[in-house]
Amino acid sequence: MxxxxxxxxxxxxxxxxxxxxxxxxxEEYIDIAEALDRIAAEDLYAQLEVPEFSRATVDGYAITAKDSYGASESLPTFLQIIGKVEMGETAAHKVTPGKAIYVPTGGMLPQGADAMVMIEYVESLDDETIAVYKAVAPGEGVIQKGEDIQKGEQILSKGRRLKPQDIGMLAAVGIYQIKVFRxxxxxxxxxxxxxxxxxxxxxxxxxxxxxxxxxxxxxxxxxxxxxxxxxxxxxxxxxxxxxxxxxxxxxxxxxxxxxxxxxxxxxxxxxxxxxxxxxxxxxxxxxxxxxxxxxxxxxxxxxxxxxxxxxxxxxxxxxxxxxxxxxQQFNEVQEIVIQGICDANIHASPGKETYQMVQLEKRDDKYIVKPIYGKSGAISLMAEAHGYIKIHGNQEGIHKGEKVEVILL
Amino acid sequence: MxxxxxxxxxxxxxxxxxxxxxxxxxEEYIDIAEALDRIAAEDLYAQLEVPEFSRATVDGYAITAKDSYGASESLPTFLQIIGKVEMGETAAHKVTPGKAIYVPTGGMLPQGADAMVMIEYVESLDDETIAVYKAVAPGEGVIQKGEDIQKGEQILSKGRRLKPQDIGMLAAVGIYQIKVFRxxxxxxxxxxxxxxxxxxxxxxxxxxxxxxxxxxxxxxxxxxxxxxxxxxxxxxxxxxxxxxxxxxxxxxxxxxxxxxxxxxxxxxxxxxxxxxxxxxxxxxxxxxxxxxxxxxxxxxxxxxxxxxxxxxxxxxxxxxxxxxxxxQQFNEVQEIVIQGICDANIHASPGKETYQMVQLEKRDDKYIVKPIYGKSGAISLMAEAHGYIKIHGNQEGIHKGEKVEVILL
The missing domain is CATH 3.40.980.10 (MoaB/Mog-like domain)
Incomplete structure (x- = not known):
């Protein structure tokens, strides 16, 4: 022995x-639709920009911002409508000074335009003319090409457990297969x-x-x-x-x-x-x-x-x-814990790391942490616990009122 | 419209x-082995006790506690060994005053015994005789019949999401099929x-x-x-x-x-x-x-x-x-949140409940909560966030240094 x-x-x-x-x-390649909770086996970088073109973030008219300078409720600017952008298509025309093109939210900003004026600040006078009642700055109402994700930007680290939003990021940059650990x-x-x-x-x-x-x-x-x-x-x-x-x-x-x-x-x-x-x-x-x-x-x-x-x-x-x-080379080191106030003295065994099962109770914006006990082997103890606290071997125990960190079960 | x-x-x-x-x-009945994370569709009560018999929690001898009273290192009590309990079996003999039966951890306590004396406090003098060097109280070294779970005790509430320990509780009381919501x-x-x-x-x-x-x-x-x-x-x-x-x-x-x-x-x-x-x-x-x-x-x-x-x-x-x-009638109302200190002023929209994405950083035993921003529609924002904070419609915003609660994503 x-x-x-x-x-x-x-x-x-x-x-x-x-x-x-x-x-x-x-490692294995899988479809991103199957990748929830899997661990990435590679660092991934965007091979393209998101968005891939400047897009309207409001419903309204694409204009050159300069045209709107000085415009107000009492003194509108008048612009000529030269077209409409359809969702998923490019504009047939270019915006030049004095002109405007209608673009819905998410639509592609036409060439020449550098801002969107929201429909709420526009009045249609006839089929060809709008009055703009508000000045807009360049870039207003627009998400620029590459503003969300830049080409070459790291979008995922090896060792990350994939969440729904990570899968969304991958879809956004056109990555549909990903290398994960089996x-x-x-x-x-x-x-x-x-x-x-x-x-x-x-x-x-x-x-x-x-x-x-x-x-x-x-x-x-x-x-x-x-x-x-x-x-x-x-x-x-x-x-x-x-x-x-x-x-x-x-x-x-x-x-x-x-x-x-x-x-x-x-x-x-x-x-x-x-x-x-x-x-x-x-x-x-x-x-x-x-x-x-x-x-x-x-x-x-x-x-x-x-x-x-x-x-x-x-x-x-x-x-x-x-x-x-x-x-799986999981690399998320930050373990999220719940901080609370211990409700009772807890004895620990010197020289041993003690895991004490606890319940959490929220009281006056604070978490109260209550140790729960049961004889060795009692399964009911575990079912009642919200988590546990660690008491290190060099600590004698925890005093009532002391701040503790709870690891959730 | x-x-x-x-x-x-x-x-x-x-x-x-x-x-x-x-x-x-x-509702549907499923095997408990398949029940992880499913929502219970019934309250469940134990139809039996756990443990179903008093068990030793230490390796040692089952005795009548009274026999050990007064025993010490210098003045041991001598008892006669009359048998050994095998795991998973009942004792062939009954413990009476002056007698002892060996029981391993988890073994069934023989009739007549009311305590266990640990092997560490016992010396075998010959095949039939032990010296006991420590007094034990009734119940010591024993988990009593029904001490973990009592007959009729509620072991699960309708609406609970089943965790590994709940499944263990069900197995312990012999319930292998459970009604859950599909x-x-x-x-x-x-x-x-x-x-x-x-x-x-x-x-x-x-x-x-x-x-x-x-x-x-x-x-x-x-x-x-x-x-x-x-x-x-x-x-x-x-x-x-x-x-x-x-x-x-x-x-x-x-x-x-x-x-x-x-x-x-x-x-x-x-x-x-x-x-x-x-x-x-x-x-x-x-x-x-x-x-x-x-x-x-x-x-x-x-x-x-x-x-x-x-x-x-x-x-x-x-x-x-x-x-x-x-x-699914999920009834766990307590949402566990992370409490931290806000790192920056956050503006809110009066009259609207605002969900602000944040990152968490642990610093000096406290969580620092950092709001992160991106233009509407930016998916990268979500991938970087650890969670979000809620700002109620009647709040004007949050000040730097204010205590906030983060709901994890």
Missing amino acids: KLLKVDSVEETKRKIDHYFEGIYLE KPRVFVISTGDELVHPKEEIKPGQIRDINTYTLSAMALNGGAVLAGQVIVKDDFLRLQDIVKNAIAKSDVVVISGGSSVGAKDVTAQVIDSLGEPGVFIHGVAVKPGKPTIIGRVDRTAVFGLPGHPVSAMVIYKVFVDYILQKL | KLLKVDSVEETKRKIDHYFEGIYLE KPRVFVISTGDELVHPKEEIKPGQIRDINTYTLSAMALNGGAVLAGQVIVKDDFLRLQDIVKNAIAKSDVVVISGGSSVGAKDVTAQVIDSLGEPGVFIHGVAVKPGKPTIIGRVDRTAVFGLPGHPVSAMVIYKVFVDYILQKL
């Missing part, structure tokens, strides 16, 4: 960085002699498996696909067989359960038996989740998570998500 | 409530003579369609399925034909574009021509997005959104999402 060496959360992440250096998922494949295994598959009959002493449900849902939530789900007894050969198959099929294998000392050894031994470099984390200074095991077999990450549903979810969020993001 | 009556955001929501009263999506079907239509379908050749004066991409992605993001996507010219009969087909296939039809006065009339006329009650919102006092149209034909909501990509996205988020949630 290896010596149990417990790493801090930061050390654990550094080791993950080291053991997974240069290991990324393959979706990571996650295989979820629950171990334990006491676990019963959902639809089976349950006997005294047995419990229903929760972790394959929660961890699979977390994988889907993070944009992964499920490579498989298995419940298995605490048996070395059986587990070895299943994990071997899982490694061949997936990028991340998550084994939860077997939280007793002996069973944990089995998980670590199975991982080590299947390939190099094997287990590199034997326990993390974190609460909950201390007996966490992390290893790598070939290019696949293999996790041994605690069996308690809450601990397993916390460790998944802290470390499994971290690797899933690394595999 | 109807008189243009502009409603406030609150009035608009009240009218939506009124016109969609009692209109909900059908996914809403959204049909996205972009109108405009200037719009070109993604892969077509573009001519001067034409622009690439953005809104079908952004609005479809927003629909998917919100858990809807796409019933269809069409780009159509500003033509009454053609649009009428497409909208009629869309209404038959979907719960919400989103028509964007045609932002000029005449084209807006076409959208409203088309909606009114297809059934009752027709258009009930002609314009909203909101910036951006004033020319918004909302109607209902039979049970389907039909939106006329502005053609500008940013305006269309804002109105989608404010009103389309609102209806999609209503149709």
Whole structure:
């Protein structure tokens, strides 16, 4: 049996960085319509300008701004209408001093014109003549060629998770295929002699498996696909067989359960038996989740998570998500947190990073953060929580009234 | 032509409530493994206790707590080992005074025992005898039957969006099928003579369609399925034909574009021509997005959104999402916002609710909120924004240094 060496959360992440250096998922080209929430695998630059021509932003007349100078309600300027721009078409004529062309919102500004006067400030005197009652400056009522996006401008960074507006940007510059990382494949295994598959009959002493449900849902939530789900007894050969198959099929294998000392050894031994470099984390200074095991077999990450549903979810969020993001070079470092005032004293375990589940309540424009407790393994705790706060190993705890940051679940 | 009556955001929501009263999506039973992000269509109560038997939360010996009273490092208590509990099985023996049974973490507490003494405080003297070096109180090291979830306890409310931990709760109480609202079907239509379908050749004066991409992605993001996507010219009969087909296939039809006065009339006329009650919102006092149209034909909501990509996205988020949630009786009223300090003065339009796009920057433990600007229709603005702030119609604007709340995009 290896010596149990417990790493801090930061050390654990550094080791993950080291053991997974240069290991990324393959890239693939997909249609932007399928790209929501995928991670971009390339920097992208605009190959054209947006808009590609100067456009009216109001309904009205394209004119030379100079013609309107001095115009007012009492002293209008009179201009000759020489045409109308149809949406999606170019103007047949050029605007010259004394002339005006009607352009609807979004229509192309005719050559020679440098401003739009809104229809509200214009009176049609006859089919050919308008009175303009307001002076407009050059550029008014117009979005200039390239004003939104310039040619050569970076429109997307590698590692960005694509939002609807990013997809809109790509469509705007005529990019309809994008290189992304393929979706990571996650295989979820629950171990334990006491676990019963959902639809089976349950006997005294047995419990229903929760972790394959929660961890699979977390994988889907993070944009992964499920490579498989298995419940298995605490048996070395059986587990070895299943994990071997899982490694061949997936990028991340998550084994939860077997939280007793002996069973944990089995998980670590199975991982080590299947390939190099094997287990590199034997326990993390974190609460909950201390007996966490992390290893790598070939290019696949293999996790041994605690069996308690809450601990397993916390460790998944802290470390499994971290690797899933690394595999796709996810680069959005700014994690948005909710700031609030802690409602009670919270005790922490010195030397351990503690994750305390909390509820949020808005009161007088402030968020009140209430720690919630439940015995180890209580799933109801997690369902009631809005998020959690991190208490670092060198903090003794948090005092009532202290400002805290909540990471949403 | 109807008189243009502009409603406030609150009035608009009240009218939506009124016109969609009692209109909900059908319910369906699905496997909990498929239920992530779906909206529960029933309140659910536990039909059993969790755990269903008292379980050890530590590795050690099940004893009667009284036997340990007075035990200490210098004065241990000696107990007789009468057995071992296997995971997933019941104990063969009962614990009586003077006796102890080994139980691993998660194992069933034997009858007669009321506490666990951790293995760390026990010394095995021979195969049959242990020395206990610590006193334990009744209940120590044990999670009691029903301590996590009690029989009859509500475990889920109708209208809740299911998270991984909710699915875990359901699995824990043996519920594997759940009644949810079916996914809403959204049909996205972009109108405009200037719009070109993604892969077509573009001519001067034409622009690439953005809104079908952004609005479809927003629909998917919100858990809807796409019933269809069409780009159509500003033509009454053609649009009428497409909208009629869309209404038959979907719960919400989103028509964007045609932002000029005449084209807006076409959208409203088309909606009114297809059934009752027709258009009930002609314009909203909101910036951006004033020319918004909302109607209902039979049970389907039909939106006329502005053609500008940013305006269309804002109105989608404010009103389309609102209806999609209503149709599923979504009841999570607490919208989590980010609180920060505004970095600049922001002007607002009196009488209109203004949505100002912003970026967030964390500085000295505070979020700094920076308004970002772009001309109407600039898609790049949206891609750079982290979220937006709402400025109410009766506010004149926001001053630099003022506390604001950011709704994340």
